[in-house]
Amino acid sequence: MEKKAHTLALTVSNKPDVLARVAGVLGGRGYNIETLCVDATIDPAYSKIILTTIQDKTTMTKIEKQLIKLIDVHKVTDLTKVESVSREMMLVRMKLTDKNKADIALIIDTFNGRVVTMNGDHCVLEITGEKEVIERALASLKPLGIDDMARTGIVALERQA
Amino acid sequence: MQRKGAEILIQVLKEEGVHTIFGYPGGVLLDIYDEIHKGHIRHILVRHEQGAVHAADGFARASGQVGVVLVTSGPGASNTVTGIANAYMDSIPIVVLTGQVPTHLIGTDAFQxxxxxxxxxxxxxxxxxxxxxxELAKTLHEAFHIARSGRPGPVLVDLPKDVMAAQTEYTPRPPVREEETPPRPASKKAFYVMDLIAESSRPLILSGGGVILGRASEELRKLAWRTKIPVSSTLMGLGAFPGTDPLWLGMPGMHGTYYANMAISHCDLMIAIGMRFDDRVTGKIDHFxxxxxxxxxxxxxxxxxxxxxxxxxxxxxxxxxxQSFNALLEQQNFTVEDDQRKEWFDQIEAWKRENPLSYCPSDTEIKPQFVIETLYKLTKGKAIITTEVGQNQMWAAQFYKFEEPNTFLSSGGLGTMGYGFPAAIGAQIAFPDKLVVDIAGDGSIQMNIQEMATAVQYDIPVKIVLINNGYLGMVRQWQQLFYEKRYSQTDMTFQPDFLKLAEAYGWTGLRATRPDEVEEVLKRGLSAKGPVIMDFRVSREECVYPMVRPGGPISEMTLGREMAN
Incomplete structure (x- = not known):
């Protein structure tokens, strides 16, 4: 069966060990978590975990059923199956040279990014967008010399309640 | 009123209806054991923490109540892991209380x-x-609730020493009552099931451990009897349906009956209840x-x-x-004409005649199956049977006919050698007046043999029927069948003299070496006071048949006759 990336949103108790339990359900069965994002919800008693994993449909259903069995997991939604929006943010540290400055400026402009900080000959860029946008921005920046980078992984939300 | 953590713990156990716990003390548990010393709760001192968990598990399986374990931190806790995994695989409600080092030492590699x-x-x-x-009282109540609700299972609560010594305000609450779920109105699906039953000409019920855990045996019997549908039960489900009933097909799967597997392979309707299609049941899944x-x-x-x-x-x-199926049957005034099932019953009868459960009897060697058959004959299927894991377990499942639920306690999912004996101790504590028999192998019994002392200390009169072939028999069987008889590390001839061991522990020990001694030894052993070990020196290379080749379809069984040694 065809495998594709699924984005799961889990509403969980905001407690120690919960993330380990969730990760264990996937890891214990040999499934990789591609991206992971966690923070408290409006109600600080709960957290929302957004994770992506690349699976076929049958496996995905099994994973969802195992996750909802966890006592501290209260809701599991496959955001890939509903209308949702998704974003990822990336921070990239670049070494500035006379040669690459103009190109970097153009890339920032193209991807609606911004410079978060500039320090001597280094700058840190911020780019937000869908995963594909981030991938394209990254591809454009790569030849210009990336010092280091960090990505948030995907966050996503249903369009409607 | 201000109370100490340890005191609250015992109080909550009582509120949850716990009378007996299985445990082993240790440094971080001293506050709790000081509380136990007051005598408000019965404590069974085991000889190894794994034994405590299996005993609590056996107690839970026999009684339907939550079994409780108390062990110390470090090795005490880690020794429970096999027992916990065993209960997890078979969905058994137990609560395991582990001591922990004081909270300020957690994460410092503290002692134990x-x-x-x-x-x-x-x-x-x-x-x-x-x-x-x-948080203690609330957490403990929640642990019990989780353990017994939905699909039951083991819950562990880790209790740091300082939390047990600390004080807090506590108001005892009345004992917890288990609420029965009220019957729900029949769903659309239930109506559909009625249609399927009415249309089917070759129906089959396959029941599992869920029927026993869910206390639904009576409802299962009602359904089967009213609809005249033959029943097969998985290892975990044995006892839910009477083993002497004409509709009974025996266990399915790898060592199931030929006719159960053939019925599965030919049925046009399968009603699977409280079972999970384990690989030992289904064989090759595409052919199931x-x-x-x-x-x-x-x-x-x-x-x-x-x-x-x-x-x-x-x-x-x-x-x-x-209940909803049965209510609909009643409502629809469902009846089955005898001829409606005739063809199907005839077919099943033919399979039964063709290949009944059997073995080659012997006048010179004790056949293990003969021991189980005689045990069944003498106990009339009324004993609580526990098993170890391996050949002993399969022969018990095949040749003992279980009449009632909660009377067959066996490690199904995990296949834990050493389970049966401590489980028998737990079951005997739940039912002091019933006959509790552990059907054991000589390999398995040595895995928790230390509990012989426990049985003596608390006057627990369990009987061990030792199927002693001097081999790790099931592995040996696979070596015989699939590895050209290269018996690598399965010969266990070097073993204690179980009669002397019995004597050393203060048990009764009996032995049979010839078939004509079997009945006498069983009669004497089962009626003796106190714990008894009966050492049956059986035919060494007997195999469990029928057998489905691992990974093969269940319709293709090796029946054994052609392979007789």
Missing amino acids: EVDIVGITRPCTKHNFLVKRVE APHAKIVHVDVDPSSINKNVMVHVPIVSDCKSAL
């Missing part, structure tokens, strides 16, 4: 510290670390019940469509689902 919450995370239904005494519409009732949604894709999934506890 182990991250037991981390270790047992994948083999508990849930686990807790209690960090404040204020190829002609059947499958109805699957299970309380755990993750069990449905996990191994076998089913046509009618019903997420429900077994009792409610069966």
Whole structure:
């Protein structure tokens, strides 16, 4: 069966060990978590975990059923199956040279990014967008010399309640 | 009123209806054991923590109540892991209380510290670390609730020493009452199941451990008898349906009966209730019940469509689902004409005649099956039987006919050698007046043999029927069948003299070496006061048949006759 990336949103108790339990359900069965994002919800008693994993449909259903069995997991939604929006943010540290400055400026402009900080000959860029946008921005920046980078992984939300 | 954590713990256990716990003391448990010393709760001092968990598990399986274990931190806790995993695989409600080093020492590699919450995370239904005494009572009540609700399972609560010594305000609450789920109105699916039953000409019920855990045996029997549908039960489900009933087909799967497997392979409707299509039951999955519409009732949604894709999934506890089926049958005034099932019954009878459960009797050697048959004959199927794991377990499942639920206690999912004996101790504590027999192998029994002392200390009169072939018999059987008799590391001829061992521990020990001694030894052993070990020196290379080749379809069985040694 065809495998594709699924984005799961889990509403969980905001407690120690919960993330380990969730990760264990996937890891214990040999499934990789591609991206992971966690923070408290409006109600600080709960957290929302957004994770992506690349699976076929049958496996995905099994994973969802195992996750909802966890006592501290209260809701599991496959955001890939509903209308949702998704974003990822990336921070990239670049070494500035006379040669690459103009190109970097153009890339920032193209991807609606911004410079978060500039320090001597280094700058840190911020780019937000869908995963594909981030991938394209990254591809454009790569030849210009990336010092280091960090990505948030995907966050996503249903369009409607 | 201000109370100490340890005092609250004992109080909550009493509120949860716990009278007996199985445990082993240690440094971080001293406050709790000081509380136990007051005598408000019965404590069974085991000789190894694994034995405590199996005993609590056996207690739970026999009684339907939650079994409780108390062990110390570090090795005490880690020794429980096999027992916990065993209970997890078979969905047995137990609460394991582990001591932990004081909260300020957690994470410092303190003496006897182990991250037991981390270790047992994948083999508990849930686990807790209690960090404040204020959370203690609530957490413990929740642990009991989780252990027995839905699909039951083991819950571990880790109790740091300082939390047990700390004080907090506590008001005792009345004992917890288990609430029965009220019957629900029949769903559309239940109506559909009625249609399927009416249309089917070759129906079959396949029941599992869920029927026993869900106390639904009576409803299962009602359904089968009213609809005249033959019943097969998985290892975990034995006892839910009487083993002497004409509709009974025996166990399916790898060492199931030929006719159960043939019925599965030819049925046009399978009503699977409280079972999870384990690989030992299904064999090669593509060939499993190829002609059947499958109805699957299970309380755990993750069990449905996990191994076998089913046509009618019903997420429900077994009792409610069966009650709604039976209510509909009543309402629709459902009857089956005798000739409606005739062809199917004739076919099943033919399979039964063709290949009944059998073995080659012998006048010179004790056949293990003969020991079980004689045990059945003498106890009339009324004993509580526990088993170890391996050949002894399969022969017990095949040749003992179980009449009632909660009377066959066996490690099904995990296949834990050393389970049966401590489980028998637990079952005997739940039912002091019943006959409790552990059908054991000489390999398995040595895995928790230390509990012989426990049995003597508390006057627990369990009987061990030792099927002694001097081999790790099931592994040897596979070596015989698939590895050209290269018996690598399975010969266990070097073993203690079990009669002397019995004497050393203050047990009664009996031995039979010839077939004509079997009945006499069993009669004497079963009627003796106190714990008894009966050492049956059986035919060494007897194999368990019939057998489905691992990974093969269940319709293709090796029957054994052609392979007689």
